[in-house]
Amino acid sequence: MSLFLCxxxxxMTRQNPIRLALGKGLSGVACGLALVVSYVAGIYSLQxxxxxxxxxxxxxxxxxxxxxxxxxxxxxxxxxxxxxxxIALSGVLVMVLGDTRQAAxxxxxxxxxxxxxxxxxxxxxxxxxSSDMMPAVLISGLLSIPIMALLCVQSGQTLTIQPTDxxxxxxxxxxxxxxxxxxxxxxxxxxxxxxxxxxALSEVFFAxxxxxxFLDEAVRQxxxxxxxxxxxxxxxxxxxxxxxxxxxxx
Numbered sequence: 001m002s003l004f005l006c007x008x009x010x011x012m013t014r015q016n017p018i019r020l021a022l023g024k025g026l027s028g029v030a031c032g033l034a035l036v037v038s039y040v041a042g043i044y045s046l047q048x049x050x051x052x053x054x055x056x057x058x059x060x061x062x063x064x065x066x067x068x069x070x071x072x073x074x075x076x077x078x079x080x081x082x083x084x085x086x087i088a089l090s091g092v093l094v095m096v097l098g099d100t101r102q103a104a105x106x107x108x109x110x111x112x113x114x115x116x117x118x119x120x121x122x123x124x125x126x127x128x129x130s131s132d133m134m135p136a137v138l139i140s141g142l143l144s145i146p147i148m149a150l151l152c153v154q155s156g157q158t159l160t161i162q163p164t165d166x167x168x169x170x171x172x173x174x175x176x177x178x179x180x181x182x183x184x185x186x187x188x189x190x191x192x193x194x195x196x197x198x199x200a201l202s203e204v205f206f207a208x209x210x211x212x213x214f215l216d217e218a219v220r221q222x223x224x225x226x227x228x229x230x231x232x233x234x235x236x237x238x239x240x241x242x243x244x245x246x247x248x249x250x
Contacts (some may be wrong), residue, residue, distance in 0.1 A: 002141030003221020004178035008133050021135040031124040032139030038117030039144055041110040049107030052208035052219045056227040057111035063088055064119035072123055084237035091229030137181050
């Protein structure tokens with residue numbers, strides 16, 4: 001991912017990507033660290049709870065973003081969004097309380113931490129929308145290398161990677177993470193913070209289906225119930241926002 005972003009930044013600016021990243025200062029480091037938290041917490045969650053739980057709980061990011069945007073950016077949060085947040089919280093409670101095993105609870109909390117990290121990342125992008133924030137995204141890739149290496153060493157895992165895993169990791173780094181973050185960062189210059197994260201969550205609707213089809217991972221009843229509540233809250237929030245944006249007939 002880092003090499004891909006370096007290439008993209010160089011093509012776009014014709015300047016040294018590392019120098020540009022370092023030039024972002026503390027705001028760039030904070031943006032990068034927020035993404036690293038999201039990376040690490042997301043991976044931990046996938047290892048300890050179901051894919052459906054991880055992604056559905058991660059979908060609370062838009063609501064976290066809306067609250068943070070109100071507090072730090074002064075963006076108006078509609079009353080419909082506050083209602084959607086309360087509905088979403090009830091869905092989260094159904095999902096989390098549906099599996100009280102310690103590992104599952106920690107996995108669910110990690111998914112919420114990943115959502116919070118992504119929300120903070122979005123807010124920092126919106127604060128820096130007057131300048132090119134792509135180098136700040138590169139910082140997250142550079143910071144994640146030593147941090148993940150330390151976590152692997154601490155957990156007793158080897159840093160050696162098999163050719164198949166290397167190919168998969170490279171593909172994910174370029175097409176999933178690299179391209180995704182590139183397009184997300186470009187979109188942050190023109191879209192409100194809450195809508196930005198809502199549009200990024202289409203994977204929530206499909207990922208549980210893919211793992212059920214290809215990995216035969218069943219979705220728990222509580223996950224279906226809580227996830228349905230959560231998804232309905234997101235859809236209702238989007239629909240009311242679109243209705244507000246429609247021009248009134250003269």
